[in-house]
Amino acid sequence: MIEHETQIRVCYGDTDMMGVVYYGTYPRYYEIARTELLRAHGITYKEIEEAGLIWPVRSFHATYLKPAYYDDLLTVRTFVDQLPEVRFHIHTEIFNQAGEMINKGEVVLISTSRETGRPIKTPEWLLSKFREMGE
Amino acid sequence: MIEHETQIRVCYGDTDMMGVVYYGTYPRYYEIARTELLRAHGITYKEIEEAGLIWPVRSFHATYLKPAYYDDLLTVRTFVDQLPEVRFHIHTEIFNQAGEMINKGEVVLISTSRETGRPIKTPEWLLSKFREMGE
Amino acid sequence: MIEHETQIRVCYGDTDMMGVVYYGTYPRYYEIARTELLRAHGITYKEIEEAGLIWPVRSFHATYLKPAYYDDLLTVRTFVDQLPEVRFHIHTEIFNQAGEMINKGEVVLISTSRETGRPIKTPEWLLSKFREMGE
Amino acid sequence: MIEHETQIRVCYGDTDMMGVVYYGTYPRYYEIARTELLRAHGITYKEIEEAGLIWPVRSFHATYLKPAYYDDLLTVRTFVDQLPEVRFHIHTEIFNQAGEMINKGEVVLISTSRETGRPIKTPEWLLSKFREMGE
Numbered sequence: 005m006i007e008h009e010t011q012i013r014v015c016y017g018d019t020d021m022m023g024v025v026y027y028g029t030y031p032r033y034y035e036i037a038r039t040e041l042l043r044a045h046g047i048t049y050k051e052i053e054e055a056g057l058i059w060p061v062r063s064f065h066a067t068y069l070k071p072a073y074y075d076d077l078l079t080v081r082t083f084v085d086q087l088p089e090v091r092f093h094i095h096t097e098i099f100n101q102a103g104e105m106i107n108k109g110e111v112v113l114i115s116t117s118r119e120t121g122r123p124i125k126t127p128e129w130l131l132s133k134f135r136e137m138g139e
Numbered sequence: 140m141i142e143h144e145t146q147i148r149v150c151y152g153d154t155d156m157m158g159v160v161y162y163g164t165y166p167r168y169y170e171i172a173r174t175e176l177l178r179a180h181g182i183t184y185k186e187i188e189e190a191g192l193i194w195p196v197r198s199f200h201a202t203y204l205k206p207a208y209y210d211d212l213l214t215v216r217t218f219v220d221q222l223p224e225v226r227f228h229i230h231t232e233i234f235n236q237a238g239e240m241i242n243k244g245e246v247v248l249i250s251t252s253r254e255t256g257r258p259i260k261t262p263e264w265l266l267s268k269f270r271e272m273g274e
Numbered sequence: 275m276i277e278h279e280t281q282i283r284v285c286y287g288d289t290d291m292m293g294v295v296y297y298g299t300y301p302r303y304y305e306i307a308r309t310e311l312l313r314a315h316g317i318t319y320k321e322i323e324e325a326g327l328i329w330p331v332r333s334f335h336a337t338y339l340k341p342a343y344y345d346d347l348l349t350v351r352t353f354v355d356q357l358p359e360v361r362f363h364i365h366t367e368i369f370n371q372a373g374e375m376i377n378k379g380e381v382v383l384i385s386t387s388r389e390t391g392r393p394i395k396t397p398e399w400l401l402s403k404f405r406e407m408g409e
Numbered sequence: 410m411i412e413h414e415t416q417i418r419v420c421y422g423d424t425d426m427m428g429v430v431y432y433g434t435y436p437r438y439y440e441i442a443r444t445e446l447l448r449a450h451g452i453t454y455k456e457i458e459e460a461g462l463i464w465p466v467r468s469f470h471a472t473y474l475k476p477a478y479y480d481d482l483l484t485v486r487t488f489v490d491q492l493p494e495v496r497f498h499i500h501t502e503i504f505n506q507a508g509e510m511i512n513k514g515e516v517v518l519i520s521t522s523r524e525t526g527r528p529i530k531t532p533e534w535l536l537s538k539f540r541e542m543g544e
Contacts, residue, residue, distance in 0.1 A: 015444065016454075017298050017437045021289040021344050027196040028170065028287050031163030032422045039420065039480075049421075050480045061162040065200045074291050075444075075455045150309065151319075152302045152433050154426035156479050163422050167287045174285065174345075184286075185345045209426050210309075210320045297466040298436030305433065331432040335470045 006137045007083035008041035014076045024071035030098075031064060034111055037080035038094045045137045047130070057127065059092060059113035066096075066109030076100055087134055088126050090115050141272045142218035143176035149211045159206035166199060169231050169246055172215035176229075180272045182265070192262065194227060194248035201231075201244030211235055222269055223261050225250050276407045277353035278311035284346045294341035300368075301334060304381055307350035308364045315407045317400070327397065329362060329383035336366075336379030346370055357404055358396050360385050411542045412488035413446035419481045429476035435503075436469060439516055442485035443499050450542045452535070462532065464497060464518035471501075471514030481505055492539055493531050495520050 012033055020026040039049055052059065072078060079099045086093060091112055098107040115126040147168055155161040174184055187194065207213060214234045221228060226247055233242040250261040282303055290296040309319055322329065342348060349369045356363060361382055368377040385396040417438055425431040444454055457464065477483060484504045491498060496517050503512040520531040 013441075015437065015441050016290050016292075017296050017440055019291040020286050021291065021293045022193060022195065022286075023291045024195075026166075026287050027199060028163060028166030030199075031161075031166065032420065035163065035422060036418070036420050048480060058157060060157065060159075060206070061203050063200070063202045064162055064165075065198070067198045068196050071195070075453060148306075150302065150306050151425050151427075152305055152431050155421050156424040156426065156428045157421075158426045161422050167285065170287060171283075171285050183345060210318060292463060292465065294465075296436075297469060298433060298440065300469075301431075301433030301436065328427060330427065330429075330476070331473050333470070333472045334432060334435075335468070337468045338466050341465070 005083055005085045006041065006045065006134065007081065008037070008044045010037045010040040010080045010082070012036060012078045012080055014072055014074055014078065016074060019074050024073060027068060030066050030107060030109075033078070033080055033098065034064070034066075034096050034109065037082040037096060038111065041082045041084070041094075045133070047133055052130065053118065055127065055130075056118045057124070057130070058116050058118050060116055062091065062112040062114045064109070064111050066107055068107055070100070070104055070106040072098070072100060072106055078106075084134070087131055088113070088115065089131070090123055090125055092126070140218055140220045141176065141180065141269065142216065143172070143179045145172045145175040145215045145217070147171060147213045147215055149207055149209055149213065151209060154209050159208060162203060165201055165242060165244075168213070168215055168233065169199070169201075169244065172217040172231060173229050173246065176217045176219070180268065182268055187265065188253065190262065190265075191253045192259070192265070193251050193253050195251055197226065197247040197249045199244070199246050201242055203242055205235070205239055205241040207233070207235060207241055213241075219269070222266055223248070223250065224266070225258055225260055227261070275353055275355045276311065276315065276404065277351065278307070278314045280307045280310040280350045280352070282306060282348045282350055284342055284344055284348065286344060289344050294343060297338060300336050300377060300379075303348070303350055303368065304334070304336075304364075304366050304379065307352040307366060308381065311352045311354070311364075315403065317403055322400065323388065325397065325400075326388045327394075327400070328386050328388050330386055332361065332382040332384045334379070334381050336377055338377055340370070340374055340376040342368070342370060342376055348376075354404070357401055358383070358385065359401070360393055360395055362396070410488055410490045411446065411450065411539065412486065413442070413449045415442045415445040415485045415487070417441060417483045417485055419477055419479055419483065421479060424479050429478060432473060435471050435512060435514075438483070438485055438503065439469070439471075439501050439514065442487040442501060443516065446487045446489070446499075450538065452538055457535065458523065460532065460535075461523045462529075462535070463521050463523050465521055467496065467517040467519045469514070469516050471512055473512055475505070475509055475511040477503070477505060477511055483511075489539070492536055493518070493520065494536070495528055495530055497531070
């Protein structure tokens with residue numbers, strides 16, 4: 005299993021009039037965290053795109069367990085437990101400073117050819133990077 | 140069943156560098172559509188809050204079937220098929236101008252006391268409004 | 275002078291924990307309003323881009339006079355008082371339901387070649403459309 | 410003069426279909442940077458609010474000099490050159506990895522009583538913190 009933790013500070017613009025982080029802010033947190041997971045393992049999403057691969061989101065699911073507040077320093081834990089052959093499942097859990105899990109969910113990306121816009125098998129060079137990461 | 144359709148025009152700020160609507164923009168579309176469903180039936184979210192009830196999001200799930208593009212005029216169909224006793228399930232489907240379903244999902248809100256922050260049964264005056272709507 | 279009015283409903287995601295519309299939400303309102311000004315005069319930003327012209331923002335200035343609140347139905351008035359030869363100045367004023375001006379400002383776009391990324395004179399076919407609008 | 414530098418990584422959601430950071434994303438960058446300036450000097454915006462003071466934005470001005478791209482690691486320099494007696498002027502400059510200034514501007518906040526919603530003189534305890542910072 006590959007995993008990574010990123011810290012995100014909640015800013016004013018992330019909140020709504022309920023005084024907590026807006027539910028539509030979380031996809032952004034998930035995105036930042038999965039990018040940092042890849043970067044920590046030497047992959048930038050940028051180089052993936054340059055190799056002709058894009059990873060559009062196929063599905064997003066999140067459960068909101070507790071609110072997050074302005075100025076919270078959240079820990080976003082991301083993990084991957086299967087090779088992203090075509091579908092790339094990324095699990096995310098978010099914790100507040102008190103160590104409480106406040107949000108958890110999953111995003112599924114689809115390996116897609118930038119040229120044709122169609123799903124493709126993730127290139128072997130990239131899959132082998134994932135195999136190395138998991139060791 | 141209660142249902143409603145709202146139209147939303149995709150703006151520049153909704154898109155990302157992939158040239159399509161960013162996946163994190165959809166929660167906003169879902170929110171606008173469910174507010175308009177309520178408004179169309181004579182309920183404003185504002186009066187609900189004034190009555191001491193808040194509806195924080197418990198979960199969000201969306202499947203991204205096709206991309207939405209800048210300037211698209213989307214039709215967002217929202218429907219409710221059970222009384223929101225405590226959990227309020229709202230189904231959403233989004234269609235593009237060609238009539239293709241591009242996104243579908245569900246949001247679950249929880250009837251919560253503004254004062255205590257705890258889940259409560261939705262007040263009877265509001266439930267009876269939902270019963271009327273569904274007739 | 276060319277002018278147009280668009281209505282925008284404030285949604286939950288537009289607000290912040292101060293209970294009012296976040297200052298960073300306004301550029302989006304300005305963008306929606308100027309797009310609708312063009313559309314009302316038979317120009318879509320999309321066709322402009324297809325003609326090889328892009329209009330990146332050069333500057334944004336806004337003065338926040340009064341707060342806007344959740345569920346407000348804002349009237350966004352946009353006007354253009356000079357031909358967009360290279361720089362395209364767009365003035366914006368936002369009013370609440372009570373008719374109070376709550377925000378005013380200006381955005382300057384630059385006519386730019388999509389191919390070279392350099393400023394260019396706005397094509398004559400487009401300038402003449404602006405001349406017609408102003409009549 | 411009080412100054413501070415913060416680094417911000419551009420994420421996917423910050424960009425638009427032009428392939429660059431959306432102009433409406435910058436207010437968020439400005440906000441993050443001024444919060445970090447205060448934090449670096451031992452002030453949290455949270456404690457200010459708890460002391461009954463709020464700082465709504467009075468004006469925002471930004472000039473967009475060059476585009477910022479996905480995955481750029483931006484350096485946001487914030488500086489304050491006068492005591493925030495009532496109006497709090499904050500200057501911001503943003504640089505890309507190549508050291509090029511890509512954006513500059515100013516935000517003016519107004520010291521406001523949380524209770525009355527009216528402008529007030531910034532409390533002495535806070536002004537003296539600013540005096541110390543500037544030494």
